[in-house]
Amino acid sequence: MWRWLHPYAKPEVVYHLLGRWLPWVTLGAVATLSIGLIWGLVFAPADYQQGDSYRIIFVHVPTAMLSMSLYLALAIAAFIGRVWQLKMADWALAAIAPVGMVYTFISLFTGAVWGKPMWGTWWEWDARLTSQLILLFLYIGVLALYHAFSDNRTGAKAAGILAMVGVINIPIIRYSVEWWNSLHQGATLTVFERPPMADSMLYPLLICLLAFALLAAALVMQRMRNEILRQELRRPWVKAQFAAELTEANNGQKGQA
Known part of the structure; x- marks a missing residue:
């Protein structure tokens, strides 16, 4: 298995592989985002209790769930890097x-916007909100430490x-509404139970x-390509890549002229 994975540990191979996949992933993101947001914000029916204010769920829930998923991916990458x-x-x-x-910040911001009409306040030191805020600080801390050293x-x-x-904060976020008294509602989407909402929502x-x-x-792939170029800037393959892209750009300009 290691022989199969070994080529993908090379920066040049990963850079070109991500470059091939990036346009398709980006196209899929734009298409599904357009469909999902237009359907949810315009055509989905209003909630019988919350009215139209519930529609923020179409941004809040995905960003909140993915903020935890991305942190798990971050921890896995850290584990692989250390081991x-x-x-x-x-x-x-x-x-x-x-x-x-950014996803964590969006989830906190949209949660505050949603909480104002529902709870009558922008913020409560609720278990779910507090643990999600800690997640934001963890992301900031990881970034700060990564760039804090010259090496x-x-x-x-x-x-x-x-x-x-x-x-360890991830299960606390996930089960905070069950472990403590919480203003926050339970999980909107679960693996083993069908959500109690209409199909149109x-x-x-x-x-x-x-x-x-x-x-x-798509964002992670683009940032990964940028990080590879930053780290490998003096490598011959990067110089050859820049030269090829410059030649292609010049040929394109000549063709338009």
Whole structure:
């Protein structure tokens, strides 16, 4: 198995592989995001209790769920980087953390906007909200540690340790509404039970979940390509890549002229 995976530990191979997949993932993200948001925000029926204010669920729920999923991916990359000393896993920290941080912030912001008409306040030190805020601080801490050292390996090691330690917050977020008295409602989507909502609300929500997942994947892939170029800037293959792209751009300009 290691022989099969070994080529994908090479930065040049990963860079070109991500480049081939990126346009398709981006196209899928744009298409599903357009369908899901238009369906959910325009055509889905209003909730019988919350009215139209519930529609923020089509952004809040996907970003909240993916903020945890991205942190798990971050912790896995950190574990691989520490155990097998793979530099590509270390670089994945820099690619995943900013996307997860933005998703976490969006989930907190949309939750506050949703909470104002429902709870009568923008913020409560509720167990779910507080643990989600801690997740945001963990993302910020991972990024800060990654860039705090002049030596990339040292920064990646420190950031990876924080990422692995912080993973304990994920089950706290997930089960906070069950372990403590909480204003926050229970899980909207579960694996083993059908959500108690109409299909006209459920289907656009599932599409939005897929859309935000594809969007996160596209952003991580682009950031990973950028990080590879930053780390490998003096390598011959990077110089050859820049030369090829410059030649292609010049040929395109000549063709238009």
